[in-house]
Amino acid sequence: MxxxxxxxxxxxxxxxxxxxxxxxxxxxxxxxxxxxxxxxxxxxxxxxxxxxxxxxxxxxxxxxxxxxxxxxxxxxxxxxxxxxxxxxxxxxxxxxxxxxxxxxxxxxxxxxxxxxxxxxxxxxxxxxxxxxxxxxxxxxxxxxxxxxxxxxxxxxxxxxxxxxxxxxxxxxxxxxxxxxxxxxxxxxxxxxxxxxxxxxxxxxxxxxxxxxxxxxxxxxxxxxxxxxxxxxxxxxxxxxxxxxxxxxxxxxWQNEHYFGFGAGAFGYIGRDRYHNFGPIKQYLAPLHAHKVPVIEHHLVPLEEQIEEEMFLGLRTRAGVSQQRFASRYHMTIQDVYGDLLQRLADQQLIEVAGDAVRLTNQGQFLGNEVFQQFLIDGQLI
CATH class of the missing domain: 3.80.30.20 (tm_1862 like domain)
Structure with a gap:
């Protein structure tokens, strides 16, 4: 869906x-x-x-x-x-x-x-x-x-x-x-x-x-x-x-799939993130020839998928589900971010509560700074 x-x-x-x-x-x-x-x-x-x-x-x-x-x-x-x-x-x-x-x-x-x-x-x-x-x-x-x-x-x-x-x-x-x-x-x-x-x-x-x-x-x-x-x-x-x-x-925010239709729209289906032409004439021209108006496709690598799972999920008060993360990526959040989670928890910017990893109230005010720390340096596999 x-x-x-x-x-x-x-x-x-x-x-x-x-x-x-x-x-x-x-x-x-x-x-x-x-x-x-x-x-x-x-x-x-x-x-x-x-x-x-x-x-x-x-x-x-x-x-x-x-x-x-x-x-x-x-x-x-x-x-x-x-x-x-x-x-x-x-x-x-x-x-x-x-x-x-x-x-x-x-x-x-x-x-x-x-x-x-x-x-x-x-x-x-x-x-x-x-x-x-x-x-x-x-x-x-x-x-x-x-x-x-x-x-x-x-x-x-x-x-x-x-x-x-x-x-x-x-x-x-x-x-x-x-x-x-x-x-x-x-x-x-x-x-x-x-x-x-x-x-x-x-x-x-x-x-x-x-x-x-x-x-x-x-x-x-x-x-x-x-x-x-x-x-x-x-x-x-x-x-x-x-x-x-x-x-x-x-x-x-749950990093699910969506289609993007119209000039300049983005979509994300499977691992394919695509982007339509933005200017109206450039958007319309391929459609008049019965072709899709996509200017760019990006095959999202595993590391980027995981980063986005964290950025987007942490925006919500429900946070990121550890169980869902494990079922999607066949590894745990701790496997990827164990030391970082502890450090951010010590700084009272995130909390791990049951299945959820989420921002604290203080963390909400520093959301962008927190999100940047979930960027992955190098390849996981």
Whole structure:
């Protein structure tokens, strides 16, 4: 069984922090893209006829930048090409695409059962500062419309460590988010990625960000408030009521297989990690010739598989299962990392509890530093 990620690279505006593969939608061949995206799914799945798709996640870009008719064609095509008739089916959305119910109705009527809405902040000044075009009032309208149409599995994203953001401001956004009583929330610290407006501003000394201490306080506030509200942390950045964890993202964190469809998408099937062409024209050209649009294949060696098992599993609060590790790799975690586990445990960054190896609360704040220590120097076999 596997998941499927479907990439829609079109946006009606470009946010200052975003480095995902995206283009401004005006003048783009959107209808052709949807048609070729469905063709890609059919071509790929013809080579994997026995693979069952467990979850589908449509991200971007902004999937809800499509028209209702385009959305319907896309969803119908996904269901037919992937033989996907049940399971978690997520669409990313922007609040200002949901101010009327037409797109929501198409999504719901065609079996989409989970929405992930990019809110980022409830402070209108900060939203302007980061290049978002929606305002806080739009979030409330979008959530009300989604509920009216029949959606109950809703998630929103918040970002902290934003330019000129105070701890009090982020606390305010957290409280307003939780007052919506949604089953799932994601909170991410701002990362300055290359080729973004914010990265260029940082390089020129014109980006004022909160200090690392304030950032840590913001993250702790999120953990504490979410837990108090019954939204339990199940991954470094994600919180949910029991039964509402994102099943698609859990596939990633459990190092399971997934197909990637669309411009710039990545997939991981068997030991094959592959990458599609990113530019729209280069993505479409092979599909017009009925060929898959893959630019690169990488056969993942054992050492890299094990490293990723640790990096990804340690992101979750459940941690890495020693039993599962042994059954997958025919060796124990102790065989590979025995001395390191002891050293990190002595530093109170990880804990070994029964079957699980997981980050401590302190380890969560130093996750990237901890993960780097699981890189394997040399070959295991």
């Amino acid at each position: 596997a998941g499927a990620y479907v990439h829609i690279p079109f946006c009606s505006h470009i946010c200052y922090y975003c480095d995902f593969n995206k283009v401004f939608i005006e003048g783009q061949p959107v209808d052709d893209y949807v048609a070729m995206l469905i063709r890609e799914m059919k071509l790929v799945m013809a080579s994997h006829p026995d693979e069952t798709i467990q979850t589908v996640y449509v991200g971007g870009g902004t999937p809800t930048a499509l028209t209702p008719a385009q959305l319907e064609r896309l969803i119908t095509g996904i269901r037919a090409a992937l033989h996907f008739d049940h399971g978690e089916f997520t669409f990313e959305a922007n609040p200002n695409d949901l101010l009327t119910k037409d797109k929501l109705q198409v999504l719901h009527d065609n079996g989409v059962n989970r929405l992930s809405i990019g809110v980022q902040s409830f402070n209108d000044e900060i939203l302007k500062r980061i290049g978002r075009t929606h305002r806080a009032k739009d979030v409330y309208q979008a959530i009300a419309n989604a509920r009216a149409v029949g959606f109950d599995n809703l998630s929103i994203d918040l970002i902290f460590r934003l330019p000129q953001q105070s701890r009090e401001d982020f606390l305010s956004s957290l409280h307003k988010a939780l007052a919506l009583d949604l089953p799932h929330y994601s909170t991410y610290s701002l990362i300055l990625e290359r080729k973004t407006i914010f990265y260029n501003l940082m390089r020129s000394g014109r980006l004022q960000l909160p200090s690392q201490d304030v950032e840590a306080d913001m993250y702790q506030d999120a953990i504490d408030l979410m837990e108090a509200a019954g939204r339990h942390q199940y991954e470094i950045s994600n919180f949910a009521k029991l039964g509402y964890q994102c099943q698609h993202n859990l596939l990633y």
